[in-house]
Amino acid sequence: MISFLIPEKDLPYDPKDRKSVAEYTKLLENKTLRDYAYVPGGLDNVKNKGLYGQKIENLFFFIKTNNHAGADFPDIPLELKTAGLLSTSSRDRHKNISGKWKSKEALPMSAISFEDIVNEDFFSSRFLEKNKNILLIFYKFEANKVVYDLEIKVTGVWSFSEIPDYDKKIIMDDWEKIKSLVINGEAHNISRKDTDYLEAMPSATSDSMTSQPFGPKARTRKFSFKAGYMHSVIAKLGSEKTNTISLFKKSDKNINLSDKINDKFAPYIGMDASLIASSIDVSIEDCKQAFSILSKRLVKAIFNVPEKGNIEEYVEEFSKAEVTIKTIRINKDNLPKEHVSFPAFKYEEIVNQSWDTSDFKRHIDKKFLFIFFKESGSSFFLDRAVYWNMSSNHMNEAKKVWDKTRELIQLGTIVKNVKHKRRYTYFPGSKDNLVAHVRPHAKDAKDTYKLPVNDISTKSSEYTKHCFWFNREYVKDYIYNLKK
Secondary structure (H helix, E strand, O other): OOOEOOOHHHOOOOOOOHHHHHHHHHHHOOEOHHHHOOOOOOOOOOOOHHHHHHHHHHHOOOEOOOOOOOOOEOOOOEEEEEEEEEEOOOOOOOHHHHOOEEEOOOEEEEEOOHHHHOOOOHHHOHHHHHHOEEEEEEEEOOOOOOHHHOOEEEEEEEEHHHOOHHHHHHHHHHHHHHHHHHHOOOHHHOOHHHOOOEEEEEOOOOOOEEEEOOEEEEEOEEEEEOHHHHHHHHHHHOOOOOOOEOOOOOOOOOOOHHHHHHHHHHHHOOOEHHHHHHHOOOOOOOOOOHHHHHHHHHHHHHHOOOOOOOHHHHEHHHHHHOOEEEEEEEOOOOOEOOOEEOOOEOHHHHOOOOHHHOHHHHHHOOOEEEEEEEEEOOEEEEEEEEEEOOOHHHHHHHHHHHHHHHHHHHHOOOEEEEEOOEEEEOOOOOOOOOOEEEEEOOOOOOOEEEOOOOOOOOOOOEEEOEEEEEOHHHHHHHHHOOOO
């Protein structure tokens, strides 16, 4: 039960009527909490955004602070969640999916009990009981503003029962994936890359640990909707006019995202690259990026994405699941022609990051769509499209490469020796690690980033841009061939 700060009969809304609560909440839009509610003296310096939901409950809904474990409005039921918004720009990849606003981050929800989830099924789970109806209040995020002066831009109710069946299927599959990892004693290795829309996000501090029934202690976690999924929710609540394409039809109920992607690519599998180009009326030049250009144009043709549109932006499921597309050419032995690169890292930034906050982990801790073209004689054909995420063991291997690289930069021990004006480094090579290595990613030797510590060997204060690369042997064995 919940208690109110004023008599229930005097409330300006009916706490037992979801429509009444939602309509009352709409009064907050384009206003601040200070505009609408009396803020007692001494409270107006609160900057902790984590207290914002509590202040909304107290000052707007007149709900007493409590330790009630159920939904905030238990009779409906309806769970209250507040979250920050950032404005999109003309260059933002989320502009099309989210309209004017995008979610600042993933939306944390209820805590995960590893001990309980193994004995639950989805429809009777604590997750669905707590979160099947969510009252969302989104405010414009401004770091230095006190919570009473944050402008509320979008409000509305998200209900599991009202989303499309194919979205329900993806969320249910995500929940089942998290449950299966716990059953297999892998709660300590759960990662956002394992799921599409619903993730198990670390809660509290990084050293907050709890027990799991079949494995070692693991970090405490909360169910959370990924930021990509929330961009779409925000657009729908805000009635923004978005122009997105879904992979699914309304009648699709029991097909998962991976199978749907395979269905879409099926007509083109085995087709020569030149024939694909001709069939979609694309002229590809003989250049290094030719196959990347072709695969992107193919995906656009499959999903009717506008010529100047961004695939990850227009395909709704790709945006929600934050999918990254990579195009790979492989030879007759299934070995990629090249290693697979990621954006160059900045030396001054990597030394101030932890693994969990690192750019490299952010790049690989997600879902990928790998499009493989295989060599055949003097040409290539489309061999397969693989929807993939990295295993936890391999993520740990990638971390070793990142740790070593960061250490070398911190110590100023990058260069091993110089021979014939060529610099050889101590950075991990492709033979040093199963998953990844470090090598240059620059136009030429003059394309550099500043170093936080001068290199001891060369005395240089800057160094050629480098990045992390997936080893091509790793791509062959664990992505193309899907070895576990």
